[in-house]
Amino acid sequence: MKSSAIAYPIQGLIKYHGLRDERLRIPFHDSISVATSPTASHTTIEFGRFKKDTASVDCNQLTGRELERVVDVVREVRRRSRVKDKFKMVSKNNFPSNVGLGASASGFAALAVAASDAVGLDLTLEQVSVIARRGAGSATRSVTGGFSRWKAGFEDEESYAYQLASEEFQMGIVVALIPAFKYTENAHRAVLTSPFFHSRLAFVHESLAEMENAIKKRDIRRIGMLAERDSLILHGITMTSVDEMMLWRPETVKVILEVRKMREEGLPAYFSIDTGATVYVNTKPKNVKKVEGRIRKLGIKTITCGVGGSARVTDEHLF
Secondary structure (H helix, E strand, O other): OEEEEEEOOEEEEEOOOOEEEOOOOEEOOOEEEEEEEOOOEEEEEEEEOOOOOEEEEOOEEOOHHHHHHHHHHHHHHHHHHOOOOEEEEEEEEOOOOOOOOOHHHHHHHHHHHHHHHHOOOOOOHHHHHHHHOOOOOOHHHHHHOOEEEEEOOOOHHHOEEEEEEOOOOOOEEEEEOOOOOOOHHHHHHHHHHOOOHHHHHHHHHHHHHHHHHHHHOOOHHHHHHHHHHHHHHHHHHHHOOOOOOOOOOHHHHHHHHHHHHHHHOOOOOEEEOOOOOOEEEEEOHHHHHHHHHHHHOOOOOEEEEEEOOOOEEEOOOOO
């Protein structure tokens, strides 16, 4: 009972913030994202005669809340399969973690796919996304990959992700890496106290419809503009919550201003910022090198990405 899987992290396009049900990680509204490749999480899990459940990520043994989140995912796999054995999990990322690149999304997506396969569960990716959600909400969309929408729902089985467009629709993505430590779970909790949170709930449904339409039309300009607006709204709520979280850094603002300058000069580029300081710059694939050069001139490290596919099982084990 051993399996491995690979999953890609995601960039939120219309992001989710705040949870209706913290235990099951059911959000207040739908969200849309794009998987980013070649950044990826590779996870191996084995069920057997181990003394206890263990998990490590990038050679670091997990304890406390981090281990609990892994166990939450595996517990659901055990429930569905009736497998009671202890497990050993090893996961590695080929990109830096805790810089806002969605490592938890890809990590828990890979875990859910590998664990389900290891015990012989025959599930669709949409069904696996329900399991992955227990580790991280965004893992739902990392499971289905490409451009995906996470249906919020009200009950456990109603809250899952499905794909809107596959990786055949490519978009250029330059990631400006700006480290800033944060606890995403705390941010989701705090936003409920912002005076603007309920205004977003009323507004977001129109944004979701517009984004889905732009994806169907393969309109990168519209996708970029909508993601920009959503980023500003989301961070405005984060900054006005009771914790007054200022997740941006001076480099974040530098990138935002440079992106706007590019557009003024006729180079189509659009910023997007998840819960953190790192900035995604979305553009057409043919413009990636030009955009990357402009960001690097600011003295900021970058990663270039395209659109990644669904999470998948692999024969390559980590132990």
